[in-house]
Amino acid sequence: MERVVRLENFGHSFAAPGFVYRPTHPEQVEEIFAAAGQNGLHVGLRGAGRSYGDAATNTGEIVMDMQRMNRILDWDPDTGVIQVEPGVTIGQLWEYIIEDGWWPPVVPGTMAPTIGGCLASNVHGKNNWKAGTIGEHVLSFSALLPSGQQVTCSPTKNKELFYAMIGGMGILGVFVSIRMQMKRIYSGDLEVYAWAEPDLERSLAALDEAKDSDYVVGWVDATPRRSRLGRGQMHTARYLEEGEDASPLRSFRPQHQILPDTILGLVPKAVTWRFMRPVMNNLGVWAGNTGKYLMNRTLGNHKRYLQSLVAFNFLLDYVPDWERAYGPGGLIQYQSFLPKETAHDAYAGMLQLCKRRRLPSYLGVIKRHRPDDFLISHSLDGFSLALDFPVSKRSRTRLLQLLTDLNQIVLQAGGRFYFAKDSSLNPTEVSQYLGQKTIAAFRRIKERVDPEGLLQSDLYRRCFTDGVG
Amino acid sequence: MEKDRELPANTPLSVHKRAVIVGASSGIGAALARRLIDEGYFVALLARRVNEMERLADEINSQAGEKKALVYQHDVNDHEAIPGLFQTILRELKGIDTLVYVSGAQYPTAFSEYNFDQDAETIEVNLLGAVAWLGRAASFFEHLGDGQIVAVSSVAGDRGRVGNPAYHASKAGLSTYLESLRNRLTRSGINVLTVKPGFVDTETLRRNAKSTFGVISPDKAAAGIWRAMRRRRQVVYLPGWWRWMMLVIRHIPSFIFRRLSF
Numbered sequence: 001m002e003r004v005v006r007l008e009n010f011g012h013s014f015a016a017p018g019f020v021y022r023p024t025h026p027e028q029v030e031e032i033f034a035a036a037g038q039n040g041l042h043v044g045l046r047g048a049g050r051s052y053g054d055a056a057t058n059t060g061e062i063v064m065d066m067q068r069m070n071r072i073l074d075w076d077p078d079t080g081v082i083q084v085e086p087g088v089t090i091g092q093l094w095e096y097i098i099e100d101g102w103w104p105p106v107v108p109g110t111m112a113p114t115i116g117g118c119l120a121s122n123v124h125g126k127n128n129w130k131a132g133t134i135g136e137h138v139l140s141f142s143a144l145l146p147s148g149q150q151v152t153c154s155p156t157k158n159k160e161l162f163y164a165m166i167g168g169m170g171i172l173g174v175f176v177s178i179r180m181q182m183k184r185i186y187s188g189d190l191e192v193y194a195w196a197e198p199d200l201e202r203s204l205a206a207l208d209e210a211k212d213s214d215y216v217v218g219w220v221d222a223t224p225r226r227s228r229l230g231r232g233q234m235h236t237a238r239y240l241e242e243g244e245d246a247s248p249l250r251s252f253r254p255q256h257q258i259l260p261d262t263i264l265g266l267v268p269k270a271v272t273w274r275f276m277r278p279v280m281n282n283l284g285v286w287a288g289n290t291g292k293y294l295m296n297r298t299l300g301n302h303k304r305y306l307q308s309l310v311a312f313n314f315l316l317d318y319v320p321d322w323e324r325a326y327g328p329g330g331l332i333q334y335q336s337f338l339p340k341e342t343a344h345d346a347y348a349g350m351l352q353l354c355k356r357r358r359l360p361s362y363l364g365v366i367k368r369h370r371p372d373d374f375l376i377s378h379s380l381d382g383f384s385l386a387l388d389f390p391v392s393k394r395s396r397t398r399l400l401q402l403l404t405d406l407n408q409i410v411l412q413a414g415g416r417f418y419f420a421k422d423s424s425l426n427p428t429e430v431s432q433y434l435g436q437k438t439i440a441a442f443r444r445i446k447e448r449v450d451p452e453g454l455l456q457s458d459l460y461r462r463c464f465t466d467g468v469g
Numbered sequence: 470m471e472k473d474r475e476l477p478a479n480t481p482l483s484v485h486k487r488a489v490i491v492g493a494s495s496g497i498g499a500a501l502a503r504r505l506i507d508e509g510y511f512v513a514l515l516a517r518r519v520n521e522m523e524r525l526a527d528e529i530n531s532q533a534g535e536k537k538a539l540v541y542q543h544d545v546n547d548h549e550a551i552p553g554l555f556q557t558i559l560r561e562l563k564g565i566d567t568l569v570y571v572s573g574a575q576y577p578t579a580f581s582e583y584n585f586d587q588d589a590e591t592i593e594v595n596l597l598g599a600v601a602w603l604g605r606a607a608s609f610f611e612h613l614g615d616g617q618i619v620a621v622s623s624v625a626g627d628r629g630r631v632g633n634p635a636y637h638a639s640k641a642g643l644s645t646y647l648e649s650l651r652n653r654l655t656r657s658g659i660n661v662l663t664v665k666p667g668f669v670d671t672e673t674l675r676r677n678a679k680s681t682f683g684v685i686s687p688d689k690a691a692a693g694i695w696r697a698m699r700r701r702r703q704v705v706y707l708p709g710w711w712r713w714m715m716l717v718i719r720h721i722p723s724f725i726f727r728r729l730s731f
Contacts, residue, residue, distance in 0.1 A: 400482035423481035
């Protein structure tokens with residue numbers, strides 16, 4: 001009983017009790033598997049708990065928290081190859097390598113997640129078109145399977161498992177060490193270019209046109225009236241070439257990178273979310289978004305400036321605990337991926353549907369994507385739109401209904417989903433999204449590496465079974 | 470473990486509270502189970518009489534068109550079974566938000582009767598069983614920093630009257646235990662509700678009935694308990710006027726009280 005903990009998701013919209021074990025060595029992982037098997041319990045894996053849905057919870061069962069396996073095992077500053085344990089965070093990683101002139105090739109919007117969690121979700125950043133997902137930069141990994149076997153996988157060795165475990169949401173095995181290639185950089189700054197677009201069609205077109213930049217991302221406003229839905233601010237960024245930054249050693253320094261802890265040198269950021277909370281309602285967010293757009297279109301339009309890698313990449317870390325601003329019900333994020341041909345019409349329909357149901361998204365982000373080779377892959381040649389929705393006791397049922405209807409639009413437009421962000425899919429929708437062939441392949445691998453079905457999570461039971469293990 | 474015993478877990482957008490009811494085969498426990506189901510809960514029903522509970526669960530599940538109630542046979546005197554059973558329920562019910570202790574024993578007792586077996590059984594069911602279950606739940610909820618404990622005590626616990634010393638003592642003990650739990654757990658965000666019914670039309674009452682007044686139905690009692698649960702109250706008398714009645718009775722001085730015959 002002393003191990004029972006209330007585990008939450010990133011958005012604080014979901015909590016579930018679990019019995020938490022925190023291994024520090026691979027041998028302890030094996031012991032936990034053995035103990036779980038003997039007691040008829042299942043094991044769920046958890047890193048930093050930054051997924052938006054129920055991927056890292058396992059109600060009433062064992063949760064293996066990997067954050068204590070957080071050693072950097074090997075680092076070669078000449079080749080940029082690093083070997084880490086799964087609990088090493090993105091933050092730990094960049095701080096370790098930046099002063100040698102390297103940067104993680106793909107990072108998510110916050111530096112809190114663990115590498116193990118990032119691989120399990122196969123995360124992408126604002127550079128998905130150019131750099132792919134994080135899995136594409138993994139040279140090899142070794143993993144412990146619930147069957148007791150330890151395996152090493154790479155794109156050439158145990159290829160099938162390599163492409164299934166990355167993106168496999170921690171359902172096939174436990175990463176114990178990971179070798180990755182980092183990216184050479186010649187400055188700690190990026191050159192960022194920002195401009196505004198007046199509607200969804202032009203926002204998407206602009207993103208497509210700019211896709212060959214190192215980074216490209218757009219903020220879209222999901223709150224205004226029909227013709228202006230999807231207006232927003234686009235950003236591209238590029239790494240500086242060798243010699244462009246006269247003193248890279250200075251811009252590499254953590255002091256240069258690390259985000260300031262006050263806003264305008266005055267308001268401590270740690271309390272910012274408390275000031276945001278009172279305006280986090282439909283009206284306040286509409287006003288905020290409109291104000292932001294008008295600023296972007298006037299003062300911030302067609303601006304080119306230098307910004308540190310950390311400030312550009314980890315926008316979600318800019319306001320600590322920002323997700324608390326959404327109030328006690330928390331938030332969920334809904335991210336859907338659509339082929340470039342169908343994206344505009346489907347997204348326009350989806351944004352209008354949200355408006356009609358009076359459940360507007362408070363934050364919309366668009367990105368450009370390309371397909372990858374992983375078995376469970378959210379990516380395709382097209383766009384993604386990530387929508388943040390506040391959750392409350394009263395709105396939950398309506399929100400689920402809305403997302404179910406959005407899911408249908410996405411599926412009919414040939415779209416895909418992303419389990420790290422998912423809160424709404426059911427097995428029928430998942431099989432439409434992945435296709436029978438992929439699901440059969442996934443089940444075959446699961447059966448092979450985990451014959452007793454030891455590794456499970458709330459998300460796994462919701463999306464791949466009829467609700468129970 | 471049988472898979473078909475499990476209820477579906479919460480998802481971020483579909484959340485059901487989950488309650489364990491100890492003593493759910495009849496009376497207030499059964500009525501409260503129905504009430505909580507109406508309020509969107511999933512429930513685990515515990516009692517010795519498994520047939521009654523199966524019937525109740527079948528009724529609940531077929532009415533809902535989906536499984537919402539699980540049945541566990543359990544004797545509250547079997548203290549050793551509780552930790553294992555708690556864990557099993559946690560897994561199969563997929564979480565525990567509320568623990569309700571309704572089990573109670575009351576034997577008809579004559580004025581000069583002192584029957585140790587009956588008295589011991591009364592104290593074991595009403596107090597010791599409650600301490601075993603509520604302590605377990607308290608520890609669990611304290612770790613989670615969330616939860617609700619509800620226990621059915623009685624107006625009989627407010628004063629030791631002539632009728633049934635062991636019964637009065639057991640309910641007084643339970644009320645005091647709950648007060649202590651409340652004082653411990655409030656700071657962890659946990660609500661402890663003491664329910665003090667007067668006369669409720671149950672099998673126990675029918676066995677013991679001498680002179681009763683203001684009798685309410687179990688459904689009415691369940692409605693009152695639910696209202697207090699929702700408001701996260703600390704003590705609720707059922708019906709409410711018992712609060713004033715007991716306020717008076719508690720203040721009757723002993724030189725009068727010991728001469729009264731009720």
